[in-house]
Amino acid sequence: QVSASLGVKQSDGRWEERFPVTSHFVLTILVGDSGVGKTSLLVQFDQGKFIPGSFSATVGIGFTNKVVTVDNVKVKLQIWDTAGQERFRSVTHAYYRDAQALLLLYDITNKSSFDNIRAWLTEIHEYAQQDVVIMLLGNKADMASERVIRRDEGEKLAREHSVPFMETSAKTGVNVELAFTAVAK
Ligand SMILES: Nc1nc2c(ncn2[C@@H]2O[C@H](COP(=O)(O)OP(=O)(O)OP(=O)(O)O)[C@@H](O)[C@H]2O)c(=O)[nH]1
Numbered sequence: 001q002v003s004a005s006l007g008v009k010q011s012d013g014r015w016e017e018r019f020p021v022t023s024h025f026v027l028t029i030l031v032g033d034s035g036v037g038k039t040s041l042l043v044q045f046d047q048g049k050f051i052p053g054s055f056s057a058t059v060g061i062g063f064t065n066k067v068v069t070v071d072n073v074k075v076k077l078q079i080w081d082t083a084g085q086e087r088f089r090s091v092t093h094a095y096y097r098d099a100q101a102l103l104l105l106y107d108i109t110n111k112s113s114f115d116n117i118r119a120w121l122t123e124i125h126e127y128a129q130q131d132v133v134i135m136l137l138g139n140k141a142d143m144a145s146e147r148v149i150r151r152d153e154g155e156k157l158a159r160e161h162s163v164p165f166m167e168t169s170a171k172t173g174v175n176v177e178l179a180f181t182a183v184a185k
Contacts, residue, residue, distance in 0.1 A: 024075045026184050027098055032105035033113040034084030037139040040170035042081050045180050050171045058083040068181050075184040096127035101183035108138045109146040133183050134163045141167040
């Protein structure tokens with residue numbers, strides 16, 4: 001945590017503090033099966049856009065910095081986008097240890113990505129810090145006609161593991177900002 005302040009110099013030379021500025025730093029990582037939309041969610045959050053049909057699997061890991069304001073406090077999120085593919089797993093494990101927050105995604109149109117959440121949680125508990133903040137996200141909420149996982153199934157799974165849950169869409173942007181700012185709190 002870095003603290004600084006903006007102030008005004010008084011006529012007697014004293015420095016009067018006006019706007020305390022505190023900057024927190026939160027290292028967040030995105031995890032989940034390949035194709036659930038981790039990169040798309042990050043691009044939507046960072047740039048406010050969605051590039052349809054642009055599926056290129058993440059190789060290894062990449063990161064983005066973004067400052068959000070939570071309760072008048074600036075929080076710098078450093079977000080690591082991990083590769084969902086099994087063959088990169090050993091690379092991404094190394095990053096779990098330093099993560100303070102973890103966004104775990106499944107795709108509401110893909111049952112196996114949902115079924116794999118338990119395995120992801122086992123892995124997270126093995127490699128991540130005990131106090132890591134975890135949030136479960138059911139992504140692609142815009143694809144209503146192809147939905148195979150109901151919202152209440154996501155809620156139930158989240159409850160079983162005592163983690164917060166929301167449905168997001170990297171396409172429409174619904175709940176994207178909310179998900180990232182929630183973990184920054
Ligand atoms: N309709 C819709 N499509 C999405 C959404 N999120 C991602 N997609 C699409 O799903 C595909 C996979 O998205 P990615 O963001 O590359 O998935 P990923 O989880 O980063 O995949 P890996 O890098 O392999 O782990 C792309 O074609 C995206 O355009 C969403 O919220 N809605």
